[in-house]
Amino acid sequence: MNVPHYWYNINVDLLKPLPPPIDPYETDSRIALLMRILPSELLDQEFTPLRYVPIPEEIRELYERMGRPTPFKRAHGLERALGNGIRIYYKFEGALPAGSHKLNTAIPQVHYAMRDGAKEVVTETGAGQWGLAVSLAAALMGVKATVFMTKNSYLNKTHRVLFMKTYGADVYPSPSELTRYGREAIKSRPDHPGSLGLAITEAIEFTLGGEGRKYIPGSVLGFVVLHQTVIGQEVLQQMPEEPDLVIGCVGGGSNFSGFSFPMIGARLRNEGFEKTRFLAVESMAAPKLTSGKYMYDFPDTGGLLPMIKMLTLGHDYVPPPTHAAGLRYHGAAPSLSMLVREGIVEARAYGQEEVMEAARLFARTEGIIPAPESAHAIKAAIDEARRMPRDSVIFFNLSGHGLLDVDAYSNTR
Amino acid sequence: MEIRRPGIGAYVTATYPSKNDFLNAVRCLSEVSDFLEVGIPTNNPKYDGPVIRKTHFASELKGLDAVNVTRYGKVPTILMGYVEDYVNNLELVIKTASEVGASSVLLPDLLFEHLDKLEEYVMAMRNHSLRPVFFISSNTPHRLVSVLVKYEPLFIYLGLYAATGIKLPLYIERNIKEVRKLVDNVTLIAGFAINTPEMVKLVIGAGADAVVVGTALVDKLTNQRACMEFMLSLRGGLP
Numbered sequence: 001m002n003v004p005h006y007w008y009n010i011n012v013d014l015l016k017p018l019p020p021p022i023d024p025y026e027t028d029s030r031i032a033l034l035m036r037i038l039p040s041e042l043l044d045q046e047f048t049p050l051r052y053v054p055i056p057e058e059i060r061e062l063y064e065r066m067g068r069p070t071p072f073k074r075a076h077g078l079e080r081a082l083g084n085g086i087r088i089y090y091k092f093e094g095a096l097p098a099g100s101h102k103l104n105t106a107i108p109q110v111h112y113a114m115r116d117g118a119k120e121v122v123t124e125t126g127a128g129q130w131g132l133a134v135s136l137a138a139a140l141m142g143v144k145a146t147v148f149m150t151k152n153s154y155l156n157k158t159h160r161v162l163f164m165k166t167y168g169a170d171v172y173p174s175p176s177e178l179t180r181y182g183r184e185a186i187k188s189r190p191d192h193p194g195s196l197g198l199a200i201t202e203a204i205e206f207t208l209g210g211e212g213r214k215y216i217p218g219s220v221l222g223f224v225v226l227h228q229t230v231i232g233q234e235v236l237q238q239m240p241e242e243p244d245l246v247i248g249c250v251g252g253g254s255n256f257s258g259f260s261f262p263m264i265g266a267r268l269r270n271e272g273f274e275k276t277r278f279l280a281v282e283s284m285a286a287p288k289l290t291s292g293k294y295m296y297d298f299p300d301t302g303g304l305l306p307m308i309k310m311l312t313l314g315h316d317y318v319p320p321p322t323h324a325a326g327l328r329y330h331g332a333a334p335s336l337s338m339l340v341r342e343g344i345v346e347a348r349a350y351g352q353e354e355v356m357e358a359a360r361l362f363a364r365t366e367g368i369i370p371a372p373e374s375a376h377a378i379k380a381a382i383d384e385a386r387r388m389p390r391d392s393v394i395f396f397n398l399s400g401h402g403l404l405d406v407d408a409y410s411n412t413r
Numbered sequence: 414m415e416i417r418r419p420g421i422g423a424y425v426t427a428t429y430p431s432k433n434d435f436l437n438a439v440r441c442l443s444e445v446s447d448f449l450e451v452g453i454p455t456n457n458p459k460y461d462g463p464v465i466r467k468t469h470f471a472s473e474l475k476g477l478d479a480v481n482v483t484r485y486g487k488v489p490t491i492l493m494g495y496v497e498d499y500v501n502n503l504e505l506v507i508k509t510a511s512e513v514g515a516s517s518v519l520l521p522d523l524l525f526e527h528l529d530k531l532e533e534y535v536m537a538m539r540n541h542s543l544r545p546v547f548f549i550s551s552n553t554p555h556r557l558v559s560v561l562v563k564y565e566p567l568f569i570y571l572g573l574y575a576a577t578g579i580k581l582p583l584y585i586e587r588n589i590k591e592v593r594k595l596v597d598n599v600t601l602i603a604g605f606a607i608n609t610p611e612m613v614k615l616v617i618g619a620g621a622d623a624v625v626v627g628t629a630l631v632d633k634l635t636n637q638r639a640c641m642e643f644m645l646s647l648r649g650g651l652p
């Protein structure tokens with residue numbers, strides 16, 4: 001089995017230590033609350049001193065059954081279309097059955113929730129990719145999944161709602177009437193499109209409201225990033241040459257980080273990738289990396305989680321609707337935020353029309369219909385390829401396929 | 414003054430709940446502790462849990478005035494304060510420490526949020542003939558820890574959890590063992606949420622040289638007997 005044996009923890013290789021999560025002053029301890037909602041092993045992983053965290057065998061087996069290692073492919077068709085002698089490779093996380101990288105952390109999180117005796121896992125989802133991954137992981141391991149999906153996506157991404165239900169999950173549009181925060185949001189704005197931050201708040205409130213429930217988050221937190229490094233750990237084994245440029249899209253930062261951190265870590269330890277640039281691409285709908293502030297903020301709109309120091313647009317920022325619903329999030333993972341601040345990772349924001357145009361070019365040249373989120377990475381790869389010298393090498397992460405993003409493809413030219 | 418190994422230290426916030434209670438607590442804790450950690454009261458004790466935060470808000474005096482109410486030194490005494498409150502005035506804190514007889518100044522946010530002040534801190538400490546000390550967490554970058562070791566600190570303090578007084582389901586034994594490997598021979602102190610002799614035993618057994626007790630002491634500070642008995646019971650966990 002070629003599935004990596006270890007996840008990689010970049011925190012211990014950073015140039016500066018990550019500031020700890022802190023409690024707000026106004027309320028009771030949010031750090032203490034984490035113990036009631038999160039599987040305990042995840043809390044340990046959040047603070048682990050280990051550089052390489054062993055992947056339990058049960059999880060490696062599920063990774064393999066679901067199709068890991070995922071393909072690392074040369075984009076011959078796209079290269080030909082660009083015609084300037086750049087070599088482009090991409091990692092295809094859309095090859096996983098739920099369609100995106102999200103399964104990489106859904107599997108361990110559900111596994112650890114069950115080890116704590118959970119009968120039900122609760123979460124939020126934007127585009128529905130995370131909700132779908134959790135629904136699948138829960139089905140594989142035989143527990144119930146309950147998903148709060150941002151309303152705008154719930155209404156537009158009906159196929160993902162359908163398939164979450166096919167896997168056996170309960171799915172609610174957020175804001176919903178099931179929680180106090182949901183009811184308040186609806187009252188203040190009846191046409192509220194929802195936001196990932198708000199959906200997180202609802203999922204946590206719902207978790208606290210019943211027995212045997214654990215909350216499992218889809219991005220931003222350290223252990224999510226840790227699990228996603230299985231992507232980059234595979235790339236280290238699969239790559240035929242070192243890249244000049246590594247690109248990924250950013251919602252909360254998990255696929256970009258999972259893909260790039262094993263390479264960035266090697267660079268920080270002076271073990272290669274000296275000349276490699278790293279580029280994180282976000283949506284203009286939620287441009288925290290390019291326009292956010294580096295400060296302590298809540299990961300969720302309701303402020304139920306502890307504050308973390310990150311690049312953020314503010315936890316009450318409601319991103320405008322965009323086809324890349326998975327990028328509609330106000331903050332970015334603390335480790336990634338720090339790397340952007342330190343200038344090790346570059347950041348750029350794109351608008352949805354230009355991104356969907358890149359998605360179409362990729363579909364025609366490579367055959368894969370990319371997720372609108374992932375298409376942000378494609379757009380950057382194309383733009384960069386056009387100005388890099390011949391024989392340059394680009395890697396990007398194709399975090400998901402877009403076969404269920406019918407709305408995105410039908411509403412743009 | 415070196416910290417005795419193995420040892421137990423007591424944390425108190427200066428002039429909480431009142432100047433007199435604090436002075437009594439310092440006197441009595443000096444009898445039963447190997448060292449003291451004295452918090453400089455602040456409006457923004459951000460890395461502290463709810464119990465210690467309250468002591469900051471409820472102290473009789475604030476800032477360095479609160480520390481300046483006595484001379485310390487019966488046992489090694491460490492002042493604890495946030496860089497954030499003294500960004501342009503680290504020198505003043507260190508000078509005060511030296512004047513009141515403290516052995517060092519622990520700045521928990523130095524490495525996490527003011528790493529650019531590291532050299533300045535170490536220099537200022539040396540100018541006052543004090544040895545630096547550093548606060549780290551379990552996932553502090555390994556390379557930074559080796560840099561700290563080169564400064565020959567009086568000790569390195571490992572915060573076992575995210576905030577004082579809040580236990581999380583972490584493998585603290587493993588974390589102490591890993592950090593022990595990184596800090597070499599430097600005295601390693603561990604703290605946050607230590608409240609039983611069993612826990613003292615476990616933490617020392619895992620490789621820490623000393624522990625600090627803070628949150629668990631707060632409700633006993635005004636009762637000298639309870640305070641002493643509690644510290645003595647914790648000492649039962651020492652080898």
Ligand SMILES: Cc1ncc(COP(=O)(O)O)c(C=O)c1O
Nearest residue numbers: 129219251252253254255326400
């Ligand atoms: C396909 C895809 N890519 C990227 C993202 C963005 O999330 P993250 O930045 O955590 O990878 C999402 C989120 O839903 C997604 O579905």
